[in-house]
Amino acid sequence: MTTQDALEAIGLKDVVYRQLRAARRAAAVVGCLRTEVKNNALQQMAAAVWSARAEVLDANARDIDAAKTAGQPASRIDRLQLTETRLSTILEGLQQVASLPDPVGDVLDAFVRPNGLFVEQVRVPMGVVAMIYESRPNVTVDGAGLCLKTGNAVVLRGSRESLESNRALVRALRSGLQAAGLPEDAVQLVEGGREAVDIILQARGFVDLAIPRGGAGLIARVVEQAKVPVIETGVGNCHVYVDTAADLEQATAIVMNAKTQRPSVCNAAETLLVHEEVALAWLPVVLRALEARGVEVRACPRTQELLQAGGAGLATAVALASQEDFATEFLDLVLAVRTVKSLEEALDHIAEYGTKHSEVIVTEDAAAAETFLRQVDAAAVYHNASSRFTDGFEFGFGAEIGISTQKLHARGPMGLRELTSYKYLVRGNGQIRS
Incomplete structure (x- = not known):
């Protein structure tokens, strides 16, 4: 059954929530993986996309033809277009992500309380990250790679203009995950119109973080509609x-x-x-x-x-x-x-x-x-x-999930650390509070 058939058969909300539940289950798995397992998966994902490059570029050509027919401006078409050189650069970023230190598990602070409790502040994955973005298909690969490295599952919702490109890329990325023995649902593409975006943005308990990337209209809509946490990536004037x-x-x-x-x-x-x-x-x-x-x-x-x-x-x-x-x-x-x-x-x-x-x-x-x-x-x-x-690759982050123009949690090109939170691990020997 195709995605469109599924949408028509059981309704968009049911389809999206099935994907979010699957992402939540996948996040529980990838959030506990050792660094070497995640790095191997990233290598497998890069290899799978490169092996499928003919399919990816053919799909992108269909998107480009449709954009030209629709009268899209040259600047938008440039953002949409993939070439073998651009694809190679994108995959180089994926390889670089694999070579970077894994922030998950880093101990940010550690101390002993007077009562003997040993407290550690440790980096942990966010969980399920939703990427809402426009016509740049490189975001599909960057988002998948950075999220996997940090133990997150990612739900991708690109624009209609890049749908064929994103379908081909996600198929390849998921095949790379499968080759590495990891759950394919750690990377998913959500289809559907604006209604799908609204469902994602209101899915409290299923989505831990939403990141919009695109023009002022998209970003404003995400910020205004979201009931889940959002990192605002801003317009660049x-x-x-x-x-x-x-x-x-x-x-x-x-x-x-x-x-x-x-x-x-x-x-x-x-x-x-x-x-x-x-x-x-x-x-x-x-x-x-x-x-x-x-x-x-x-x-x-x-x-x-x-x-x-x-x-x-x-x-x-x-x-x-x-x-x-x-x-x-x-x-x-x-x-x-x-x-x-x-x-x-x-x-x-x-x-x-x-x-x-x-x-x-x-x-x-x-x-x-x-x-x-x-x-x-x-x-x-x-x-x-x-x-x-101002770019994650140029800053040595391997790639970026976006460029944050806000001041809470993350600012500037967001790499691996910005896709983590932290929790406190507290170890005792029978302490009770009086």
């Missing part, structure tokens, strides 16, 4: 501020990388802030380079004046930026630009429009850099480096 003391050649390289290396992801830059003392000389240089890469620029009135005065030599006129542009995560080859009078004005702009994801200052002034690093409220704050490094 990221800024690069080029200070008066910047190395301008370095600034050009950082801006180009942050905006154009992969514009469809959350750690790409969306707004460029430039100190007015360097704007006249430097802006024409960087904007010509951006134009050559196909970037549409929308600038504040002051920036437009400077470009007209300096003769930017651009092939197309620079559009006037609106307030909405400065608040938008474009996820495309579009960049808002504002000229500011001071570091303080740049900080004020970021405080107003930033989404607490990733922010960059380019400067050789150590004092200005420290002010920026300390005052900017974001998960990752950079001095003289591209925002594109």
Whole structure:
């Protein structure tokens, strides 16, 4: 019986709850596994996906064709697309997860009470983790790998756009679990529309943690609808501020990388802030380079004046930026630009429009850099480096379950430790409380 047949035969809620119960049973098994058993399973999962790569890429091609037919923008299609190279990189992350230390069982604290009780605070798995995400199928593999390593079962609910890709990936991941002698239900794909998401989010007692990954609409809906705990992964309206003391050649390289290396992801830059003392000389240089890469620029009135005065030599006129542009995560080859009078004005702009994801200052002034690093409220704050490094793989976490922009429990790229909780193990010899 296909999943769709099952949905129609017994109802969506029953299907989802059967999956959640199976995930709970699987979590009880994988939560007690030795590290070497989990690492072997991760290796088996990576091997199974690679062996099935033709099937996976064929499925992805069907998703891509459907997205193009539906008129999806190029940026969304890029987020959806898998190639053999991208798949190899994803599986490299899975291999790296296998090589990382296992946080489960780590003793965070230990002490003896005056009455002789020996108390240990120990890392433990969360249990059942639900991933609610949009079109990036790499999340399917990253989520499965990180959750297994930390002894969690994962329930995956990707978007309709990536359904064929996710089906193929999950089939391969489950076959890897089977080859390792572990319960396949530790990794499951939930199908169904928004109703399926609502069922997951309201499944108290079955889901221990929900993690949304996607646009502002998806994240807001999960946060508002959830009755289970949620880690909010945020939208990336990221800024690069080029200070008066910047190395301008370095600034050009950082801006180009942050905006154009992969514009469809959350750690790409969306707004460029430039100190007015360097704007006249430097802006024409960087904007010509951006134009050559196909970037549409929308600038504040002051920036437009400077470009007209300096003769930017651009092939197309620079559009006037609106307030909405400065608040938008474009996820495309579009960049808002504002000229500011001071570091303080740049900080004020970021405080107003930033989404607490990733922010960059380019400067050789150590004092200005420290002010920026300390005052900017974001998960990752950079001095003289591209925002594109806000990534679990780049941070050495193997992969990431998401990038948290909240402050409770986890912040920034979330790797293995962020998928654990802790409990207290208390050992006595007959103590009773008087």
